[in-house]
């Protein structure tokens with residue numbers, strides 16, 4: 133783990149491997165950079181793969197001001213400054229990481245070379261989703277991140293992958309602080325509508341979704357791909373919401389082809 137300090141004194145942690153064009157990866161909720169281990173290992177031969185802890189997660193310090201999807205996108209831009217990365221990057225995000233990646237595309241388009249939106253959605257929370265966030269807040273207050281992930285696992289993973297992947301998710305989630313999890317739930321609930329911004333994305337975009345994703349089903353990925361000019365949609369077989377962990381071979385192949393195509 134490497135830690136860098138931003139201009140606002142916030143510190144962000146990351147892992148990296150490989151050389152070449154930069155592939156910067158943003159994790160889902162309530163996880164951290166470790167969820168990208170199969171991509172750090174599998175894609176380092178063709179890119180400098182960087183898996184970043186979003187503010188408050190993993191080794192990154194939490195922000196002094198309230199965490200929002202847009203503030204997280206700005207922290208990613210600050211991370212690029214702090215690490216002297218001046219080249220344009222391919223930014224990939226899964227679920228919450230995808231929300232941050234879409235916000236980054238709106239706010240810092242000149243830093244992008246390509247975009248990967250995995251198992252995510254453009255629409256904001258509707259009233260039912262907001263009500264479910266209230267339940268998650270209560271669960272986090274009572275049982276912390278470990279309780280939150282336990283409730284999420286049946287929806288996050290395809291049934292056949294629970295035995296092989298659930299322990300990884302439990303281990304990663306249970307080290308996240310309750311305060312950061314609570315901040316993130318509010319950020320997820322209050323995130324803006326990303327749909328109008330999709331039409332303005334001017335870089336090659338890869339949209340990925342697990343064929344059994346029960347959190348952001350393939351229809352959401354199809355909608356993103358439909359709105360995003362020149363995007364490509366890849367459906368990962370035998371995977372739920374955590375497609376990068378559930379079928380890393382197919383996920384890495386899709387990313388690898390995308391990186392090579394440019």
Ligand code: MLT
Nearest residue numbers: 160161227228229320347
């Ligand atoms: C995630 O996987 O990051 C979350 O499920 C996103 C969300 O709850 O909206």
